[in-house]
Amino acid sequence: MLAADLAALRAGLRVGMPATKAQALVPGLIVQDADPYADAEGLERLALWALQRISPIVAADPPDGLVIDSTGADHLHGGEVTMLTSMVQRFAASGVEARAAIADSWGAAHACARFAGRPAVVIPPGESEAALRDLPIAALRLDPGIVADLHTLGFERIGELASQPRAPLALRFGPQVGRRLDQAMGIMAEPIDPIRAPDLVEVRRAFPEPIGAAETIARYTTKLVTALCEELEARGLGAKRLDLLFHRVDNTRQAIRVGTALPVRDARRLSRLLCDQIEKVDPGFGIEVMTLAATLAEPLAAKQAISSLVEEPEADVSDLVDTLANRVGEHSLYRFAPVASDVPERSVARVPALAPEDESTWHGDWPRPPRLLPRPEPIETMALLPDHPPVWFTWRGIRRRVRRADGPERLFEEWWKRDDELSAVRDYFRVEDDGGERFWIFRAGDGEDPETGSHRWYLHGIFG
Numbered sequence: 001m002l003a004a005d006l007a008a009l010r011a012g013l014r015v016g017m018p019a020t021k022a023q024a025l026v027p028g029l030i031v032q033d034a035d036p037y038a039d040a041e042g043l044e045r046l047a048l049w050a051l052q053r054i055s056p057i058v059a060a061d062p063p064d065g066l067v068i069d070s071t072g073a074d075h076l077h078g079g080e081v082t083m084l085t086s087m088v089q090r091f092a093a094s095g096v097e098a099r100a101a102i103a104d105s106w107g108a109a110h111a112c113a114r115f116a117g118r119p120a121v122v123i124p125p126g127e128s129e130a131a132l133r134d135l136p137i138a139a140l141r142l143d144p145g146i147v148a149d150l151h152t153l154g155f156e157r158i159g160e161l162a163s164q165p166r167a168p169l170a171l172r173f174g175p176q177v178g179r180r181l182d183q184a185m186g187i188m189a190e191p192i193d194p195i196r197a198p199d200l201v202e203v204r205r206a207f208p209e210p211i212g213a214a215e216t217i218a219r220y221t222t223k224l225v226t227a228l229c230e231e232l233e234a235r236g237l238g239a240k241r242l243d244l245l246f247h248r249v250d251n252t253r254q255a256i257r258v259g260t261a262l263p264v265r266d267a268r269r270l271s272r273l274l275c276d277q278i279e280k281v282d283p284g285f286g287i288e289v290m291t292l293a294a295t296l297a298e299p300l301a302a303k304q305a306i307s308s309l310v311e312e313p314e315a316d317v318s319d320l321v322d323t324l325a326n327r328v329g330e331h332s333l334y335r336f337a338p339v340a341s342d343v344p345e346r347s348v349a350r351v352p353a354l355a356p357e358d359e360s361t362w363h364g365d366w367p368r369p370p371r372l373l374p375r376p377e378p379i380e381t382m383a384l385l386p387d388h389p390p391v392w393f394t395w396r397g398i399r400r401r402v403r404r405a406d407g408p409e410r411l412f413e414e415w416w417k418r419d420d421e422l423s424a425v426r427d428y429f430r431v432e433d434d435g436g437e438r439f440w441i442f443r444a445g446d447g448e449d450p451e452t453g454s455h456r457w458y459l460h461g462i463f464g
Contacts, residue, residue, distance in 0.1 A: 001013065001014070001015055001016060001017050001018070001019055001022055002015065002034050003015060003034075008022075008026070008029070011025070011026050012025060012026075013025065013026065013029075019031055036063075039063065039064075040060075040062065040063075043060045043062065043063075043064070043065075043066070044060055044195065046060075046066060046096070047059065047060045047066055047195045048195060048197055050066055050068055050087075051194070051195060051197065051295060052197075052241070052295055052296050053090075054068055054070065054073065054077070054083070054087060055068045055069060055070045055072075055073040055074075055255075055257065056072070056073060056194070056243030056244075056245060056255040056256075056257050056293070056295065057069035057071075057192055057194045057245070057253060057255050058194055058195055059192050059193055059194055059195055060195065061110065065110065065113070065114075067106050067109070067110070067192055069192055069253070069255065070083065070102065071254070071255065072254070072255045072256040072257055072277065072280055072281075073255070073256075073257040075328075075329055076257060076259060076325075076326070076329050076330055077329065077330075077331065078329045078331045078332065079329075080102050080122050081120075081122055082331070084100050084101075084102055084120045084122060085119075085120050087100060088100050088119050088120050098119075099113050099114065099116075099118070099119050099120070099121075100113050100119070100120050100121070101113035101116060101120070101121040101122070101123065102121070102122045102123065103123040103128045103131070104123070104125055104126070104128045104186045105128060105183060105184060105185070105186040105190065106183065106190045106192065107140070107141065107180065107183040107184030107185075107190065108123060108128035108131065108132055108184050108185070108186065109123075110139070110141060110184075111132055111135050111139035111140065111141075111158075111184060112131060112132075112135070112139075114139060115135045115136060115138070115139040116131075116135070128184070128185060128186055129162075129185050132158045132159070132162075132184055132185070133157065133158055133159030133162070134157055134158075134159065135157065135158050136156060136157060136158070137150055137151075137155055137156065137157065137158055137160075137161055139158065139184075140158060140161075140177075140180040140181065140184060141180055142176060142177065142180055143176065146173050146176065146177065149172075149173070150173075150177075158181075158184070161177070161181065162181055162185075166178050189250070189251070189252055191251050191252055191253065192253065194245075194253070196293075197295075200293050200294070200295070201228065201231055201232055201235065201237065201239075201293065201294040201297055202228075202291060202292065202293040202294070203224050203227045203228045203231065203291070203292050203293075204289065204290070204291045204292075205220055205223070205224055205289070205290045205291075206288065206289045207287070207288055207289070207290075209286075210248075210249050210283075210285065210286020210287055210288050211283070211286060211287050212283035212284075212285075212286050212287060214278055214279070217246075217278055217281065217283070217287070217290075218275045218278055220290055221244065221271060221274050221275055221278070221290070221292075222267075222271045222275075224244070224290060224292040225242075225267050225270045225271045225274065225292065226267045226271075227292075228242075228270075228292050228294060229265045229266070229267045229270070232265045232294060232297065232300075233265055235297075236299055236300065236301065237263070237265070237294070237297040237298065237299060237300055238262070238263025238264050238265045238297065238298060238299070238300030239260065239263065239264055239265060239270065239294040239296070239297050240259060240260050240261075240262070240263055240264070240294075240296045240297065240298055241257065241258070241259045241260070241294070241295045241296035242257070242258050242259075242270060242273075242274060242292065242293070242294055242295070243255060243256075243257050243292070243293045243295045244256050244257075244274055244290065244291070244292050245290070245291040245292075245293070246281055246283065246287045246289075246290055247287065247288055247289035247290070247291070248283065248284045248285065248286065248287055248288070249284070249285050249286045249287075249288050250284055250285060252284070254281050254282060254283075254284075254287075256274065256277040256278070256280060256281060257295075258270075258273040258274055258276075258277060258322075258326045259296075259322070259325065259326065259330060260273075260318070260322045261318055261321050261322060261325065261330075261352060261353060261354040262318050262354060263297070263298040263299070263300040264300075264318075264322075265300060269319055269322075272323075273322060273323065273326055276323075276326065276327070277326070317354075318354055321333065321353045321354055325353070330352075333352075333353050334350040334351060334352060334353055335350075335351060335352075335353055335355070336348050336349070336350065336351075337349050337350075337351045337355070337358075337360070338360045338361055338362045339360075340360070341414065342411050342412065342413075342414065343411070343413055343414060344368070344372060344411075344460060344461070345372065345374075345375065345376075345460075346414075347362065348372065366409045366428075367430070367463075368440075368461070369438075369439075369440045369460075369461030369462055369463045370462075370463070370464070371461055371462045371463075372460065372461045373459070373460055373461060373462075376442070376458035376459065376460045377395065377396075377458060377459050377460075378456060378457070378458055379393045379394060379395045379441065379457050379458060379459050380393065380394040380457075381393040381394075381441075381457040383443070383457070385447040385448070385455070386446060386447025386448050387408060387427075387447065389402060389405035389407060389408075389429040389431055390402055390405075390429075390431070390441070390457065393431075393441065393457065393459070395439075395459050400433035400434070400435075400437075400439075401433060401434050402431045402432070402433060403432050403433060403434050404431070404432040405429050405430065405431045405432070406429065406430045406431075407427065407428055407429030407430060408427035408428060408429055408443075409427070409428040409429075410425055410426070410427055410428075410446070411425065411426045411428060411442075412424070412425050413425070413426070423449075423451050423452050424444070424445075424452060424453055425445065425446050425452045425453060426442045426443070426444060426445075426453070427442055427443045427445075427446065427447065428440060428441070428442040428460075429441055429442065430463070437462075438462070438463035438464060439459055439461070439462055439463065440459070440460050440461035440462070440463065441457060441458065441459050441460065442457070442458055442460055443455060443456070443457050443458075444456050444457075444458065
């Protein structure tokens with residue numbers, strides 16, 4: 001058996017067990033022939049997906065993994081932790097069970113992803129060695145025969161193997177054990193050969209002498225962007241994601257990634273976005289090749305410039321949006337859109353900053369506060385039931401006397417979603433305290449029937 005699903009594992013089967021034994025243990029077991037070529041094609045498709053959406057440096061790690069260098073791209077996803085968890089969740093939504101890890105080296109990330117026992121693991125910089133010590137030696141990507149021989153000698157954990165003198169190990173097993181240890185600990189570099197899509201729009205510049213100055217890198221970046229925009233125009237495309245790869249003389253790669261909300265092929269605009277990220281590039285002993293690729297491109301028709309003498313051009317904030325998104329991350333830049341729901345916390349959704357407008361809007365004659373709390377917070381009050389607003393309320397330890405109030409506005413919860421909301425109601429009030437601050441508070445229930453709610457009070461929003 002080369003693989004087994006969760007149900008098979010729960011039934012006591014394991015990978016490596018003879019198929020005949022497995023069928024004897026589990027009557028009616030469904031067995032399918034392995035298809036290594038289809039598996040390799042599927043892994044390559046996943047690598048191309050990660051190339052477009054996660055990072056500019058992605059490669060397949062057969063038979064069942066991907067290796068991704070996220071340096072220069074994780075800020076676009078809200079940081080390493082957010083990037084890793086969202087990637088695992090996206091795979092799960094597509095029916096692919098995945099575990100992932102971030103570490104200083106390919107070997108350490110490979111080991112933690114497969115043997116740490118958690119869906120997502122982030123190893124802080126400089127702590128890879130400590131994280132690897134308690135993992136089994138099979139995590140080092142050694143040949144199965146070498147792993148079996150090491151087990152015979154009594155080695156079970158990476159820490160036990162790492163503490164041994166290298167010479168006897170090399171004499172008995174060759175250089176593989178020492179090399180894999182050094183790669184996992186980050187002592188020996190392990191370059192990644194990134195996958196490239198067959199239809200990728202890409203330009204390349206090789207240098208007779210390595211370059212390293214930021215001004216020189218910026219100058220050639222502008223030249224590459226100009227050449228790429230010409231190629232995009234010839235194909236009728238605009239770039240939505242650009243990857244600039246730097247091939248260093250030590251056979252390692254650095255990369256920066258920028259994205260745009262809409263397809264773009266304005267050379268000046270794209271050059272500025274890339275040059276803003278150059279400070280993150282470490283040229284090392286020099287860069288000998290620069291490669292610029294439009295990893296994500298979409299059709300973009302030519303647009304005729306509008307003369308200001310004829311009509312006013314439309315306001316375009318996409319340049320500002322792109323600049324901010326590449327600095328703080330595209331997930332940190334959004335706007336609110338209305339959702340058809342009477343429950344306030346369900347009536348708002350986050351959408352991309354430049355998502356197309358639709359005809360939906362918020363309905364109702366009662367004003368809503370511009371600041372809605374993530375969830376209603378309980379408050380202490382004194383009020384005359386069923387229809388009167390509070391005389392005072394205490395929120396976050398501060399007691400406030402109500403000077404003015406308006407309400408109630410009765411809202412019914414959505415009975416078609418949950419049985420608990422069949423009879424639930426809320427009575428909302430707009431209140432103003434002695435200091436002139438205005439709040440949006442509600443009582444859970446109609447003030448009379450206990451089945452309509454707990455009759456407790458909550459603060460849900462703040463005006464102005």
